[in-house]
Amino acid sequence: MTNVIQRVDRYIAKTKNQVNAQYRMVYHMMPPCGWMNDPNGLIYFGGKYHLYYQYNPFDTHSGTMYWGHFISEDLISYEDAGVALAPEEKYQSIFSGGAVEEDGKITVLYTLHFEQGDFRTEEIYKAVSADGNTYSGNKRIFDNGRLPANLSRTDFRDPCPAKIDGRFYVFVGGKDILLNKGVIIVLGGNSLDKLEYEFYIGPFAELGDMGECPSYFRVGGKDVLLASGCHVHERDNDFMNINASVFIVGELDFDKGRMHVDFIKEIDKGDTFYAPQFIRGSDKPVMIGWLEMWNKPYPTRDLGHGWVGAFSVPRQIEYRDGDIFQRPVDEINKYLFEVNGSEVPLSADINFRFEGEGKLTLEGLNGKIIITNNGNVCLDTRFTNNSYGSIRRTNGSYESCGVRVLLDASSIEVFVDDGREVISSRIYIDGSYRIVSEGKICGLKINEIRRKV
Numbered sequence: 001m002t003n004v005i006q007r008v009d010r011y012i013a014k015t016k017n018q019v020n021a022q023y024r025m026v027y028h029m030m031p032p033c034g035w036m037n038d039p040n041g042l043i044y045f046g047g048k049y050h051l052y053y054q055y056n057p058f059d060t061h062s063g064t065m066y067w068g069h070f071i072s073e074d075l076i077s078y079e080d081a082g083v084a085l086a087p088e089e090k091y092q093s094i095f096s097g098g099a100v101e102e103d104g105k106i107t108v109l110y111t112l113h114f115e116q117g118d119f120r121t122e123e124i125y126k127a128v129s130a131d132g133n134t135y136s137g138n139k140r141i142f143d144n145g146r147l148p149a150n151l152s153r154t155d156f157r158d159p160c161p162a163k164i165d166g167r168f169y170v171f172v173g174g175k176d177i178l179l180n181k182g183v184i185i186v187l188g189g190n191s192l193d194k195l196e197y198e199f200y201i202g203p204f205a206e207l208g209d210m211g212e213c214p215s216y217f218r219v220g221g222k223d224v225l226l227a228s229g230c231h232v233h234e235r236d237n238d239f240m241n242i243n244a245s246v247f248i249v250g251e252l253d254f255d256k257g258r259m260h261v262d263f264i265k266e267i268d269k270g271d272t273f274y275a276p277q278f279i280r281g282s283d284k285p286v287m288i289g290w291l292e293m294w295n296k297p298y299p300t301r302d303l304g305h306g307w308v309g310a311f312s313v314p315r316q317i318e319y320r321d322g323d324i325f326q327r328p329v330d331e332i333n334k335y336l337f338e339v340n341g342s343e344v345p346l347s348a349d350i351n352f353r354f355e356g357e358g359k360l361t362l363e364g365l366n367g368k369i370i371i372t373n374n375g376n377v378c379l380d381t382r383f384t385n386n387s388y389g390s391i392r393r394t395n396g397s398y399e400s401c402g403v404r405v406l407l408d409a410s411s412i413e414v415f416v417d418d419g420r421e422v423i424s425s426r427i428y429i430d431g432s433y434r435i436v437s438e439g440k441i442c443g444l445k446i447n448e449i450r451r452k453v
Contacts, residue, residue: 009082019306023410026347029311036309041099044281050132060301065093074331098160111157171214182207199257208232213275217285220319223252270424285317326419336447344433350405358439364429
């Protein structure tokens with residue numbers, strides 16, 4: 001694997017300076033070149049965050065997949081650390097997975113995906129690293145044949161480990177093939193050398209026909225699973241995209257092999273958020289998602305810019321008042337610089353309150369973004385130059401609420417009512433913005449976000 005990684009890293013070093021920087025972002029993590037999707041193996045280890053991701057450096061499409069690698073000390077500034085995991089044989093890909101500390105080292109679990117023609121397998125492998133950069137000891141740790149007959153052995157991916165009460169549990173995305181519905185499978189073991197099947201959670205309509213990318217954290221006295229589903233059916237104002245990501249909140253009983261679910265909630269109401277994962281090794285529940293979505297146009301590909309994909313801003317998760325809230329991590333605050341006047345930079349933190357009906361418009365050189373409160377808070381990106389904009393709205397109706405907008409060169413994330421609901425999208429507008437507020441908007445404050453390189 002080492003020789004493969006060295007060759008890939010040489011290619012990246014040569015190619016990354018050829019990408020078009022027009023829509024490259026300031027404080028969102030992006031691939032140096034090529035295609036990026038799911039966050040993988042997010043872990044705080046040795047005083048640094050190691051943040052991996054699904055990566056095809058050779059094209060702006062998914063294809064043969066590697067694990068790219070970012071290193072960060074505060075989740076905002078970061079360095080690209082090249083490729084951490086690479087497939088060793090033809091027709092293989094290193095699909096998604098998670099990480100945990102074991103015996104003073106990082107153990108990553110990943111999906112070894114093999115696909116040739118109509119033949120496909122997905123199996124769980126582990127690898128170990130003392131520093132987060134170089135991995136070795138790749139081996140299979142679960143026999144898919146030990147799954148119950150109703151669970152797919154080929155759609156079985158994205159293992160994410162957690163250590164709970166001294167024992168390892170691994171959450172895996174899966175499918176009930178008899179019902180054609182998504183589930184989350186739970187494996188267990190005293191170590192990660194060999195896992196046994198324990199039970200599965202679901203099926204749930206919110207996981208569509210395939211569960212993906214599960215991740216676990218204990219939040220405010222509740223067991224919280226992040227999970228994503230394929231082909232989730234639209235329901236009222238929920239699940240407007242081809243796939244969806246949800247919070248599953250309740251109580252896990254590992255002894256009885258079941259989960260009592262209090263509620264399931266869509267994580268982001270926008271058109272670009274998928275496959276989020278908690279960061280292991282952190283004392284606080286922080287989540288990062290893929291700030292894109294499947295089966296939609298990707299302007300930086302269509303324009304030949306040489307790169308696609310980004311991470312969401314890292315979001316701290318809180319359970320209170322019977323609900324889940326999200327907010328940008330506090331570390332971003334040290335990168336804020338106050339702006340006076342009506343001109344808004346391409347990377348900005350905008351705060352204001354709706355005290356009734358109102359509209360805030362960000363006008364750029366070739367488009368505009370509109371945020372309104374008129375029954376629901378809405379994000380309207382139809383007037384950007386990305387050709388696929390949409391109107392997305394909150395489920396809740398807010399007569400009065402605070403709004404925080406994180407703007408970057410090609411993204412927007414809108415946190416409503418202290419993060420009770422979030423709406424995210426990608427935007428492609430040139431130049432800085434002029435801001436116009438109408439109606440009952442108060443307390444408008446604008447900060448530029450500047451990241452140290």
